[in-house]
Amino acid sequence: MPASVGRGDLTSGSDRLDSVEIKVTFSGAGAVAATWALAPDTGGARRRVYFCEDLARSTAPGQLPLLDAGLILRLRAGSGRGGAATAELRPCRRSRLSERWLRFREQGPDSFHLTGAWSGDRRVLSATLVSTRGRTAVEAAATGTKPLDLVFSDGQRAFLTDCADIDVGLGSLDVLGPVDTVRWRGVRLDHHEVTLEHCTVAGDGSLEWLEVSKRVAPEGAEVVQASLTALLKAKGLEPDLGRGVRLRRVLEELAAKGV
Numbered sequence: 001m002p003a004s005v006g007r008g009d010l011t012s013g014s015d016r017l018d019s020v021e022i023k024v025t026f027s028g029a030g031a032v033a034a035t036w037a038l039a040p041d042t043g044g045a046r047r048r049v050y051f052c053e054d055l056a057r058s059t060a061p062g063q064l065p066l067l068d069a070g071l072i073l074r075l076r077a078g079s080g081r082g083g084a085a086t087a088e089l090r091p092c093r094r095s096r097l098s099e100r101w102l103r104f105r106e107q108g109p110d111s112f113h114l115t116g117a118w119s120g121d122r123r124v125l126s127a128t129l130v131s132t133r134g135r136t137a138v139e140a141a142a143t144g145t146k147p148l149d150l151v152f153s154d155g156q157r158a159f160l161t162d163c164a165d166i167d168v169g170l171g172s173l174d175v176l177g178p179v180d181t182v183r184w185r186g187v188r189l190d191h192h193e194v195t196l197e198h199c200t201v202a203g204d205g206s207l208e209w210l211e212v213s214k215r216v217a218p219e220g221a222e223v224v225q226a227s228l229t230a231l232l233k234a235k236g237l238e239p240d241l242g243r244g245v246r247l248r249r250v251l252e253e254l255a256a257k258g259v
Helices: 029-038 099-103 135-143 154-163 221-234 247-257
Strands: 019-027 045-053 071-078 082-089 110-119 122-134 174-189 192-201 204-216
Touching (some): 019 029, 071 174, 135 174, 204 221
Antiparallel strands (some): 019 204, 045 174, 082 122
């Protein structure tokens, strides 16, 4: 099997969509109420999340050159030994993806996912290449004790070269963060099984949010989204429905703090 394809089918992937990830977000006081109502008392997995940006390219205050080009680079360090580096195009134009990536599934530490990202009435395509890394390697790259570009895989470099709308010099990027998160998987909310993730900007409780997410097959995703939103409202919880915390706000806050 050619190395560029990896494990998966060998037919055209022009209509590929692996899943739809539905997210419902609560922020501020709503995040506190939703966490209290929905999250288990124990069992959450703690992680630290860092984002990479190229602030040197900014020509005006508030610019985030990578995010503005639809590129999100994340580093995640778990509470155990696990970690990951992620390169995501969101929103992604399907036309940017060559057949190589539309057919790619998994090879070595790399796995590729083509997902519908739904939050409120916003629905975009997300193309994500995740590379598994050890926690030590991720933290070393995030804190600058080792070169940042070493934590991204050769496959991710090729993905960015082939598909991103902007040239990325991985070794010269700024690392913003961390964002502290606690994640609970497999939480039952009536007939829905969801993932909960509570997030705060480290050392600042003023930026706090809770994401309720569920990954489903594309067929019938609209019904699941409506049902999950209605269920949360029936519990007296008011989702932000697309008006709450956005990644831009998080990155702007982190950049302003100089972390």
